[in-house]
Amino acid sequence: MCARSSLIAVIAALACTLPAAAQEPVKIGALLSISGPFASPSKDMLDGMQLALDHRDNKMGGRAATLILRDDQAKPELAVEAANRLIRGDRVDFITGAGLSNIMMAVYRPITSTETFLIGTNSGPAPVAGKDCSPYFISASWQNxxxxxxxxxxxxxxxxxxxxxxxxxxxxxxxxxxxxxxxxxxxxxxxxxxxxxxxxxxxxxxxxxxxxxxxxxxxxxxxxxxxxxxxxxxxxxxxxxxxxxxxxxxxxxxxxxxxxxxxxxxxxxxxxDINNPTNAKFVKDFRAKYGRAPSAYAAQGYDSIQLIGAAADALKGDLSDKNKIKAALREAKYSSVRGPYSYNTNNFPIQDxxxxxxxxxxxxxxxxxxxxxxxxxxxxxxxxxxxx
Incomplete structure (x- = not known):
């Protein structure tokens, strides 16, 4: 009985020495227009994200990783509410999606002003790329x-x-x-x-x-x-x-x-048909999982998760330092389905x-x-x- 009590005490002591974040999953909010005229591209983005998590065995930086979906219904006012729920209620580490530019323009400041990282999976509005750029936004897609x-x-x-x-x-x-x-x-x-x-x-x-x-x-x-x-x-x-x-x-x-x-x-x-091993595996596995060919929207969703995962891996799962996350996202080393690309000073890709x-x-x-x-x-x- 004493030995068992000692073992429990040791385990409890070890748990207390670990950072709290290391015991919780990496939480990624997916803000997508699953309802409305942009439903089909949004569903493809979501499926691309889920496939990327499958390929990572739902792990990032040694921690479990989870996707929390919120449907903004292609309505900016609902998107702001959903973003606030993700930040304050779900306490996510990252938000990705905001596929329509009117949604991105509505949620951009509410998200980045809280120093929550927003990973764009489609829209790239001109103001976000220019004078209103933010170190808390990085694009996994393109500028409009x-x-x-x-x-x-x-x-x-x-x-x-x-x-x-x-x-x-x-x-x-x-x-x-x-x-x-x-x-x-x-x-x-x-x-x-x-x-x-x-x-x-x-x-x-x-x-x-x-x-x-x-x-x-x-x-x-x-x-x-x-x-x-x-x-x-x-x-x-x-x-x-x-x-x-x-x-x-x-x-x-x-x-x-x-x-x-x-x-x-x-x-x-x-x-x-872009010829690289990562893209070939992505296309093959997407077809196998969903029974259809992936679109560019799916590819962007896939890359957004791989970008976040590469940053979390580089930081060994420690997401407590915002400045380190900024640098890790900009310098993330992962194999993109589009092939190699780099980032410009405004956090938008330089790509083919x-x-x-x-x-x-x-x-x-x-x-x-x-x-x-x-x-x-x-x-x-x-x-x-x-x-x-």
């Missing part, structure tokens, strides 16, 4: 303007000199069309921003028909994109006025769009971008790499960021 800049440059080189451009009326839509106009050297024959609640684009398609441009460029992610491409095709314009996009086409949306997406060109920083198109392989529609469009692209807003 960049994919459209790539497309504007491509169409200019192709000799297209007259383009009609459209996007939803929110931060990302404005950023992407600004990016397109920055690099496209031809005429903009029309520029339209549609309400976030709109899914019937017949009036806008009539305006395109009347303008009769050489091409149309759109940024319509998620359900918006599915509806736009279907309606554009049904109007009979696709064969007359070629349609180009950034983040309207992904591996999930093209299945919903169907053959109307065949031959369409898009730009992205990740494609399923690709031109892609939709092809059919057997019965499946796939996004295929046409070419590497830009190497080691930097966003234009880093110069405005006061961080060094």
């Amino acid at each position: 303007d960049q994919p459209a800049e790539v497309m504007g440059e491509y169409l200019t080189k192709k000799g297209v000199d007259d383009v009609f451009i459209l996007a939803p009326n929110y931060q990302a839509g404005k950023d992407l069309l600004a990016g397109f106009k920055r690099t496209f050297k031809g005429k903009i024959s029309g520029e339209v921003y549609t309400p976030l609640s709109q899914t019937d684009f017949s009036a806008e398609i009539s305006r395109v028909r009347a303008a009769n441009p050489k091409a149309v460029f759109v940024f319509y992610p998620g359900a918006w994109g599915v509806q736009w491409v279907k309606q554009y095709s049904q109007a009979g314009l696709q064969k007359k006025i070629p349609l180009y996009s950034s983040f309207t086409l992904d591996e999930v949306s093209i299945q919903a769009i169907g053959d109307a997406s065949l031959g369409m060109f898009a730009t992205a920083h990740w494609v399923g 971008f690709y031109l892609t198109n939709v092809e059919k392989r057997g019965d499946e529609l796939v996004l295929n790499t046409v070419s590497k469009a830009v190497e080691k692209a930097k966003d234009v807003y880093a110069a405005e960021c006061p961080m060094k």
Whole structure:
């Protein structure tokens, strides 16, 4: 009996010498729009995150790791409430997600002002990349303007000199069309921003028909994109006025769009056929786990968890020092599905971008790499960021 009491006392004493954080899991809040028009991309991000945790055996820095999901329903006011619950109620170490730019703009200050680390898995609003940058934000995706800049440059080189451009009326839509106009050297024959609640684009398609441009460029992610491409095709314009996009086409949306997406060109920083071992394993295991091909959204979700995990590993699970976490995130060594990349001073990736198109392989529609469009692209807003 005495021996047993002594053993219990020793165990209790050892437990008391361990940091409290080491006895708790690394908590990661996933703030995603699981409901609403951005549900499909958000589900892909979540599935990518969960696969990354599977690959890490749900461990980071020698500690258990757990994902706490909060659905913001694509509504900024609900996103702020959900972020506050994650910070004050769940006491998370990191928050990831905030996939829509209006969600990111709503939660950015409430999260970073509490010195909680926010890992962006999709949206990269211009203010966040520029004058409002924060050491508590780091992107695992891209800055909003960049994919459209790539497309504007491509169409200019192709000799297209007259383009009609459209996007939803929110931060990302404005950023992407600004990016397109920055690099496209031809005429903009029309520029339209549609309400976030709109899914019937017949009036806008009539305006395109009347303008009769050489091409149309759109940024319509998620359900918006599915509806736009279907309606554009049904109007009979696709064969007359070629349609180009950034983040309207992904591996999930093209299945919903169907053959109307065949031959369409898009730009992205990740494609399923990028040739590296990490990406091959990611694509294979994602298909095995979920029964479908991963999209760039899934790849971003996967990388966000690997980024956090690499930082936690480097710190051996000790997340008590915010300055050390900042440095560990910036210097994190992990194998990204997109291949090697680095960080600019504003905590956005310096990375390659690709031109892609939709092809059919057997019965499946796939996004295929046409070419590497830009190497080691930097966003234009880093110069405005006061961080060094």
